[in-house]
Amino acid sequence: MKIGILTGGGDCPGLNAVIRAVVRKGIFHHKDEFVGFLEGWRGVMEDHSTKLTLDSIAGILPRGGTILRTSRTNPAKKEGGIQQCLDTLTRHKIDSLVVLGGDDTQSVTYKLDQAGFKVVGIPKTIDNDLSGTDFCFGFDTAVNIATEAIDRVHTTAEAHNRVIVVEVMGRDSGWIAIYSGIAGGADVILIPERPFDLNEVAETIRQRHARGRYFSVVVIAVAEKGKKDEFGHVRLGGVGTIIAQELEKRTGFETRAVVLGHIQRGGSPTAFDRMLATRYGIGGIDAVHRHDFGKMVALRGTDIVTIPLKEALSRTRTVGQDLIDVAMGLREPVNKSV
Numbered sequence: 001m002k003i004g005i006l007t008g009g010g011d012c013p014g015l016n017a018v019i020r021a022v023v024r025k026g027i028f029h030h031k032d033e034f035v036g037f038l039e040g041w042r043g044v045m046e047d048h049s050t051k052l053t054l055d056s057i058a059g060i061l062p063r064g065g066t067i068l069r070t071s072r073t074n075p076a077k078k079e080g081g082i083q084q085c086l087d088t089l090t091r092h093k094i095d096s097l098v099v100l101g102g103d104d105t106q107s108v109t110y111k112l113d114q115a116g117f118k119v120v121g122i123p124k125t126i127d128n129d130l131s132g133t134d135f136c137f138g139f140d141t142a143v144n145i146a147t148e149a150i151d152r153v154h155t156t157a158e159a160h161n162r163v164i165v166v167e168v169m170g171r172d173s174g175w176i177a178i179y180s181g182i183a184g185g186a187d188v189i190l191i192p193e194r195p196f197d198l199n200e201v202a203e204t205i206r207q208r209h210a211r212g213r214y215f216s217v218v219v220i221a222v223a224e225k226g227k228k229d230e231f232g233h234v235r236l237g238g239v240g241t242i243i244a245q246e247l248e249k250r251t252g253f254e255t256r257a258v259v260l261g262h263i264q265r266g267g268s269p270t271a272f273d274r275m276l277a278t279r280y281g282i283g284g285i286d287a288v289h290r291h292d293f294g295k296m297v298a299l300r301g302t303d304i305v306t307i308p309l310k311e312a313l314s315r316t317r318t319v320g321q322d323l324i325d326v327a328m329g330l331r332e333p334v335n336k337s338v
Contacts, residue, residue, distance in 0.1 A: 001026075002033045003288060004089060004097040005052065007066040008040030008073070008105030012126040012138030013269030014277035016060040016067055018100055021281025023057050030289060035092055040101070041108055042073035044085045049092065061278075062268045066100075075108055082111050089117060096293065098284050100124045103313055106296065110309040113294040120287045121296035121309055122280050126265060129173035132312040133298035137277035142169065142264040143179045149260055150184030150217060157215040163205055163247055163255040167240025169264055170221025173318045176264070178327055181219035189327045190220040190243070193319045198243070202250035203334045209253065216253075218243070279304050 005022060007015050019036070026032035034052035037043035050056070050068075060067055075081030085108070089097060096118035099109040102125035109121045123130045128139040146168045157164045166186070168176045174191025181189035188204055190196050205216045220240055244257035269277065276299065283297040283304040295306035 001030065001095040001288065002035065002093055003285075004035045004037055004044075004049075004092065004094040005068065006037040006040055006043060006097070006099055006101075007068045007070045007124070008099065008101035008108075009070065009124065010072070010102075010126060010265065011065050011070050012124060012265055013064045013141040013267060014137030014273040015065065015070075015100060015124065016057075016063045017269060017274050017277035018122055018124075018137070018281040018284070019052070019067065020057045020060050021278045022098055022285045023052050024054070025282055025285045026288075027054060030285075032285075035094060036068045037088075039069045039071040040073050040105065041075050041081075041085065042071045043068075044088050045073065045075050045078070045081055046084075047088045047091070061274060064265075064267045064269065072104070074104060076111055082108070082115065085112065086115060086117060096120065096288050098122060098288065102127075102130055103316070106130075106309060107313055109296075110294075110313060113309060118288075118291075118293040119309075120284050120293060120306075121312065122284045123296060123298065123312065126176075127169055127171055127173055128175040129171070129317045130312060131315050131317045132296065132307045133317075134301065135276060135299050137269065137273045137280060138265075139175065140272040140276075141267070141270045142176050143183065144270055145264050145267070146176055146180035146219075146260060147183045149258065149263075150180060150186055150219065153258055154185070154215075154217055157217055160254070161214040163216045163218065163244070163251065163253050165218045165220060165240045165244040165247065165255065165257045167220055167222055167257060167259045167261075169260075172316050174221040175319055177219050177221040178319050178323050182323075182327055182330065184217070184219070186219040187216045188218040188331060190218065191319055191324075192221055194324055198246055199250060200334050202247055204332055205247065205251050205253065207332055207335060209251075218247070 126138040240257040248255035
């Protein structure tokens with residue numbers, strides 16, 4: 001078979017491990033040919049591609065980013081965009097397309113499926129918020145990076161008697177914030193799933209100071225802020241600085257903000273992410289050869305399965321009450337009488 005591959009949306013550690021697994025099993029066990037489309041759906045729309053061979057994927061397992069590069073291009077938001085994609089795939093005589101991406105990227109995959117093209121999706125969102133799968137590769141790496149950062153700011157916060165607000169990625173879900181916040185021993189964790197009162201947060205910090213803990217670390221998931229790009233995606237960031245300013249006003253304690261931003265996306269994937277990404281890649285090429293099209297590979301428990309793309313796109317996967325309870329169980333309760 002002649003199979004196309006693309007990586008869309010934000011980059012994350014593990015993308016290259018997926019590409020490697022798909023290509024190696026496809027060539028070794030099925031004699032497949034592979035075409036990599038460059039910069040996500042933009043490469044399919046504008047017909048920019050490269051041949052993927054065993055030589056071109058050699059040594060990419062530990063590399064972050066993606067050898068195919070990526071973009072947030074969404075053909076469905078361009079007039080005639082879906083047809084352009086179909087025309088390119090037909091011109092290259094592609095039998096099926098393997099798409100690595102999150103909900104926005106996979107929404108285009110679903111439209112191609114609806115148009116009759118043979119597609120398989122592989123979940124990719126560093127925020128870990130794609131429905132239907134328990135974990136996405138890249139998430140573990142991001143959590144490890146964020147946890148190390150929280151560990152580091154603890155020492156400088158204590159040395160200077162400061163409050164430090166650490167802003168991590170999240171958008172509509174707080175998976176990175178709650179995992180890294182709990183693992184890093186943050187004093188307060190703020191996530192979209194649980195509305196918060198800044199006065200209550202300020203009181204928690206004042207109570208810590210009152211009992212001799214003259215520093216605090218607050219972790220917050222990034223919220224929407226700023227302009228949109230040409231495809232309607234909001235450019236995120238800045239909430240950490242706003243929260244830091246407000247907490248300093250309310251407490252009188254010196255407060256600083258640390259924005260991790262793209263640092264969470266960069267570098268080599270953890271062993272867990274390399275393994276998960278490899279399993280997803282094998283699951284993807286196996287789905288192609290089972291003719292299990294219109295599906296997305298998913299992790300359920302410890303098993304790799306496939307689910308309908310429509311199910312994967314049905315909702316955003318948010319942090320459950322069980323993890324919120326863990327975080328709140330570790331947080332000092334506010335003395336309402338104060």
